[in-house]
Amino acid sequence: MPDPGALMAAEIAEQPAAWRRLSIEGRDQVRAAARRIADYAPRFVLFVARGTSDHAALYAKYLTEIVLQLPAGLVSPSTMTTYGSRPDLRQTLMIAVSQSGGSPDLIQSLQVARERGALTLAVTNQPSSPLAEVSELDLDIRAGEERAVAATKSYTTQLLALYLLLDAVRGGDGSATDGLPDLADQVIADNDQFVRLAERYRFASRLVSTGRGYSYPTAREAALKLMETSYLSAQAFSGADLLHGPLAMIDRQVPVLATVNDGHGGAAMLPVLSRLRDLGADVCCVGAGEAVRAASAGYALPGQVPEEVSPLLEIIPFQLLALHLSVARGSDPDAPRGLAKVTETL
Known part of the structure; x- marks a missing residue:
């Protein structure tokens, strides 16, 4: 097997x-x-x-x-x-x-x-x-x-x-x-970091993911990967929408996955991160080094790439987190319950 x-x-x-x-x-x-x-x-x-x-x-x-x-x-x-x-x-x-x-x-x-x-x-x-x-x-x-x-x-x-x-x-x-494949190789080589992150969130029952601009699709995809592989209740919000009401459900028991790039979207996330810190939230940040260092945990992406292509790199840490979190929780991410590779809807 x-x-x-x-x-x-x-x-x-x-x-x-x-x-x-x-x-x-x-x-x-x-x-x-x-x-x-x-x-x-x-x-x-x-x-x-x-x-x-x-x-x-x-x-x-x-x-x-x-x-x-x-x-x-x-x-x-x-x-x-x-x-x-x-x-x-x-x-x-x-x-x-x-x-x-x-x-x-x-x-x-x-x-x-x-x-x-x-x-x-x-x-x-x-x-x-x-x-x-x-x-x-x-x-x-x-x-x-x-x-x-x-x-x-x-x-x-x-x-x-x-x-x-x-x-x-x-x-x-x-x-x-042009340089993205080499940078992606570096992220994947850091696999052990994501094994440790998975242990940090192994017993979480729900979480929130967030990002702005080009990073908002990353937040949504990260939430989906965690739901389908680890059976977590994961909700994705743009950073702006998170402040408009959902912020009220954030506490120390609800980890927040934040994607913060080096561009305009990342700058727009800084007030969101500040509010999350005020709430004492556990924030796992992926992206710009400065934002990651100010977070509870996370992963600083290597190199610098234009914001419009940053989502290709940003999602890989969350893919690896979903993989290792699923295994740590005793599941098999290759065979999530109730799902098939091709879903036909009408």
């Missing part, structure tokens, strides 16, 4: 290689899709996704609004599948993000979007999937087969593919990502 979490651990470790592969082998496909999008000149960008991929889509929403300065939104698939909505989507780019490309609600949403005038793009780990087949354009994230139920390498390669695409649309060359 394989060790608990062996698949998840292997796939976390494969991420730097997957990023290098996508950056090289996917370059022409990214450029071709970017040219088509630039020629189409959308006035609005919609994203549709589920689960982990929904957090990648949220990241891309931030990128679209900041980098391309276009309005962007996240689609509720049920409006088209359950309620039969058929909106006018001319001058709209709709991007579907899915590891498997097999969920019926995403397929139907993209079909409707194409029928209603949108340019459609599928970002998947399965280039022959039904989702890719119904889309006009597709991007293969080239993560390789992912067997663990909890998505790790498919999530970060989705982030990378979406960044490379949107950067190419604005005329960039993707160079901001």
